[in-house]
Amino acid sequence: MRITYSWLKDYIHFEENPFALADKLTNVGFEVEEIIPLVQPFRGVVVAKVEKVSKHPDADKLRVCKVSDGKESFQVICGAPNVAAGQYVPFAKVGAHLPGDFKIKKARIRGIESFGMICSKEELGLEKQSDGIWPFDEKYPLGADVYQLLAEKQDYIYDFFITPNRPDCLSAIGIAREIAAITGLPLRMPKVNLSSVVSNHSHPLPKVTIEDSDGCPRYSARIIRNVEIGPSPQWMQERLEACGIRPINNIVDITNYVLMEYGQPLHAFDLRQIKGGEIIVRSSRPNEKFITLDDKERILPESTVLICDRERAVAIGGIMGGQNSEVSSTTKDILLESAYFKPTRIAFSSKKLGLSSEASQRFERGVDPNGIMEASDRAAALMAELARGEIDQSVTDVYPVRIEPKSIRFRPERINRVLGSHIAEDKIVTLLEGLGLSIKGGFVTVPTFRVDLSQEIDLAEEVARLLNYANLPTHHSVQIRYDLEETSSDRLLAFLRDELIHLGLQEVFTNSMLKESEAELFQNGKNIRILNPISDDMTTMRPSLLPGLLKAVAYNVNRNMSDGRFFEIGRIFTNYQENELPQQPYALAVVITGRRYPESWNNPQEVVDFYDIKGYVENFLSKIFLDNFHFILYDKDSYMAKGETISIETGQHRIGLCGKISPEIVRFFDVNQDVYGFELNIDLLAGFLNQSRPYKPIARFPYSERDMALVVDQSVPAEEILSFIRRTGGKLLHFTDVFDVYEGDKIPAGKKSLAIRMRFQSMEKTLSDKEVDKIFHKIIKECGKQFQASLRK
């Protein structure tokens, strides 16, 4: 909300300069987001008199003028139609510097030289758009600096951020009331004396019927006759413009002015258009249509408060007037509405209509139901004064159930307990009374304009903010309990993250909202869709971290950073069921792509393959102490490439997939190189992490090694052979692994040779060659039977 500094001075005689006042208001909760000087600085502009105006010989619309600053005469070309000899004007000399970094230079316009510029208000930054130059109303001394003249009347616009709980401060008087509470100075309300301007004719009262008393608890109407429609005075227009409201005509401007002054929205109808001169307030009917004064036809949501005459709707209550009854240049008599509408009803209709106005913003937050006549009187008086209207003596005010001020329990010790302070009771009382609250017998009576005060705790805030938060005590120590239990998985996630980082992976953060087509590719169940997405790119909650990671790969690869080692830890969203929250387990995923080693003079030039990602997953799982996991071939159609994907299993559960991302999917994400990855469900994994791990004793005796090269069918998985060897070798076989694989012309076609190393070890003694060879030969023999394997010669 915007209000000018000088406007606030109408109601209270404070001393603070504009910046000090802004600080004080910010400190009590009315943040001044911006202070805008009304006059932007400029220099080199002086008061000059237009001495002679003649036509430009070569241009119809240009004039050649002679202007004088009292000492010298200048020849200037002027294009404004309103320039005339005898005018006193702002004249920018050569070298002047105008707002918007505009410098005045000597110019030649259609062959005639021009030494400066006669300025409009627009050119001086005083209004948005000017129709011509600005002839002064007064004869200022010639040669006087125009900026200095204006700066004497300099004013500042405050742009406030008003929190939604304080609709009373969406007005000049509301802010002034707060200044009164801070400074202790008296508030001087506008003097409204209707007795001198009330017409003596006895006209019938406007008839008002409230059918929807829930939506409209109070409605007042009065008539102002014989108004002369015209522009409102300059001062009023300037204030409205400073508030960001466009001046229209004197009647509409007055209603807007009083809105900004009192915070009470008003509406002026053309009485001629109110059929029967009668107002009926009712709820809208299903699918009722209405044309608002912005010329749009709107379908009204059900139970919208409608202001009607005898035949038709004439306004949407509290939101916007109708085209059919607006004040026009031919309007003679005005029906002035000042009413109170129920906040929730206005909020509902405004939201459903997608129509928000200065009026609706105030009504939906709550105006003062007992302040509507004051605002109506003020507007009527201004209409008499500024539009020569005659005010009918009586007012119709329908207010069946009076809304009474609230009473709140008041315990000063409770306030001190919450604030951790020791403020004396009489100090607290003074502060609250300064806000217009009255205190009696342990209760505070709250004026109806303070819709935000409804509980005892609200009084604590009033006391705190008026004292200034900075002046309240600050505690530097507290007692800490040791028995609080941490229930989140935060430490587990940190542990997993550290291990992934140690493996050389870069962490990324990706959007949890995906394009539907992206999510679909990784979806097992039903998409979790957003009802009101920001854009088509963010409609669906991620069922997997992989799409986000693939986008990170694409981003970097497409910028020539083609070696990627990425991981992400975050929630994924699965298993959506109606009326229940979806499952949102934590997952972790890794993708790798590009070179196996960073590009360097001493690193081999190789790209990653399946065994790189498998190595990552093996290293990772062993580092996090996942017990009893195993891999099985995963051969289903999915986002992973068939034949290059394994499933990571523990017990009966699949905790994730590992392998090559399907090339089609990778291409879908605009990546043209192989990407390998794995994704694990952390919530599932967590249950299998080995928490207690007693150490295993280290053997004190030397071990013996035996190697063999087994030639088997290519289709035999190495892991099957290794686990067979482990079983066959018994407990003296400590370790076995494949150290070479050969396929080629030195062995029969369709065969492969696996070089296997075995390490034999006893905890009790040094094994003799004889003992070792016995087991070794048994393994060779059994493997031969089991896998039709032969030893490679």
Add this chain to the structure above:
Amino acid sequence: MLVKIEEIRKAFEKDISSVKDRASLEELRVKYLGRKGQISSAFTLMPQVPAEQRKSFGQGLNILKNRIEQQYQALKASFEETSRDTGRIDLSLPGRKGFVGRKHPLVAVADEIKDIFRGFGFTVEDGPEIETDFYNFEALNIPKTHPARDMQDTLYITEDVVLRTHTSPVQIRVMQRQKPPIRMIAPGRVYRRDTPDASHSPFFHQVEGLAVGKDVTFADLKGIIQAFAHRMFGKDINVRFRPSFFPFTEPSAEYDFSCVFCRGEGCRVCKHTGWMEISGAGMVHPNVFRAVGIDPEEYTGYAFGMGIDRIAMLKYGIDDIRLFFENDLRFLTQF
């Protein structure tokens, strides 16, 4: 006795001719020039030398010592010469590197925040990102008609299920399952219906803080925020509290830190105000306590929020929030 000197000289000449490498050179040095070497032990014979021969014995021994020393140094230098010629490596070439893993900058900042608050006796809690209307709004004293519930701000899954707009629902979940005293923070991802630009992201990260007890006061809130500011950004950071409004706290405050770049002097980053807006805080509203069955007459509490992304932006002088989620390696590898 001079015969002895001659013996040592001959033996040395013989030994030095068979030195082939650095190891045998070293053996040679120890044998003749070492602390217990031939020369040293010959000097120990001095007392047995007849007085008239002592002078020439000493001189002769010194001459021999210098000679051995010279020959030894010459041979040593020649060995070094050879090794530089044959085994030379360019030590200035880059070392053999693998890929280096790093935390995301937001994680680094969140870790720092968690560390500080764990030190203050807070536990770290968590809650779902897809939340019910009850936890995200209703229980936090944000009734259906509140302006903050406009479709503009909140992303909905169904009419009653939302993407949480703040981490405050975790407060409710913790208060429901745990009796006071409570001291917790809850970091996590939140969502708003904002079109992305330099200062807005439709998802970002917050830390919620909550303390509930018999005598938790506004003064404690001021204290904890100040202590946090000092730990995070340094002792010279000032904290400012301004009145504000949140439905779930009363009294409510916005808090600012003095600018971490100019230390309050005023600079481009803080728009010459000397202050940086951090977030909101306040005393838990009695209606919130009532919603979770805690008696507001018996207990009081404070709650605060802060933006992880915002603090990271302040810490590193980042002016575009989108950088955190583009995952450009040139950005990520700076942290």
